[in-house]
Amino acid sequence: MTGIAHIFFDLDHTLWDFDQNSSLTFQQIFKEQNITLDLNEFLEVYIPLNLQYWKLYREEKIAKEELRYRRLKDVFDTLNFNASDALIDQVSEDYIKYLSDYNFLIDGTLEILEYLKPKYKLHIITNGFKEVQHKKLMKSGIRDFFDLIVTSESVGVKKPNPKIFNFALKEVNSKPENCIMVGDSLEADVMGAKNLGIQPIFYDPKQEETVENNVLTIRSLLEIKQFL
Structure with a gap:
């Protein structure tokens, strides 16, 4: 060229390496918040849902706050895990806070x-x-x-x-x-x-x-x- x-x-x-760093971030959060879901099962649902919500965000159809909340809420609901809004908000906040601590x-x-x-x-x-x-x-x-x-x-x-x-x-x-x-x-x-x-x-x-x-x-x- x-x-x-x-x-x-x-x-x-x-x-x-978003996938690896994101996985490690959730691993830390699950431990701190005593979330008993299997991490691999969680990620299997979360990864495609997250991509769907990012597409909506990219197309200006949802706001940043909605993306952060809905991508977690939908996963917990899909896995029949009873997560309060307070827990979802905490996980969302911790995810943003911890994500850049992992840097593969x-x-x-x-x-x-x-x-x-x-x-x-x-x-x-x-x-x-x-x-x-x-x-x-x-x-x-x-x-x-x-x-x-x-x-x-x-x-x-x-x-x-x-x-x-x-x-x-x-x-x-x-x-x-x-x-x-x-x-x-x-x-x-x-x-x-x-x-x-x-x-x-x-x-x-x-x-x-x-x-x-x-x-x-x-x-x-x-x-x-x-x-x-």
């Missing part, structure tokens, strides 16, 4: 960032909550790789809304054709970037999505070395 000056990365599920990264993250940093300007565009995403970057030790951190809360819209990509382009003073977006969401990252003329790289380690032939897809972050 020629003419590329800026690389935007998604954070959760792309660089920061996706395999290859440090190696690919160290490889790219001398050659390109690196940035983050994330739909995650502002107060949590900055902590994740700092505590995982990767904050210094990035020049610009763009969160959906700071801009007021979420990927794939073109406003968040236009905001990032303006901040780095670049044309779309001189940028790449790397992310794990076909809707938010790939199509959002492509609609603005930004070259997307789709990180799909589990090969779960069917993509257009002209969308560059990688199974490992280190595959980026083949193109940049």
Whole structure:
């Protein structure tokens, strides 16, 4: 790829190992709150429900507070676990508080960032909550790789809304054709970037999505070395 000056990365599920860190967070909370549910059974229900609620949040159909409450309430109800609103609120609060204490990264993250940093300007565009995403970057030790951190809360819209990509382009003073977006969401990252003329790289380690032939897809972050 020629003419590329800026690389935007998604954070959760792309660089920061959300699934592993989230599991460890719930493990800590269950112990502290004496929640007797089997963690694996809980996660089996929680993970797809959480994705559904994040899609609604991304589409501006629910607020942040509703996402945090409903994703837990629905899981407890599904598993027939009697959880009071007070407990749900506490779990929700603790989850946000503890999540950034666990900082496993996706395999290859440090190696690919160290490889790219001398050659390109690196940035983050994330739909995650502002107060949590900055902590994740700092505590995982990767904050210094990035020049610009763009969160959906700071801009007021979420990927794939073109406003968040236009905001990032303006901040780095670049044309779309001189940028790449790397992310794990076909809707938010790939199509959002492509609609603005930004070259997307789709990180799909589990090969779960069917993509257009002209969308560059990688199974490992280190595959980026083949193109940049």
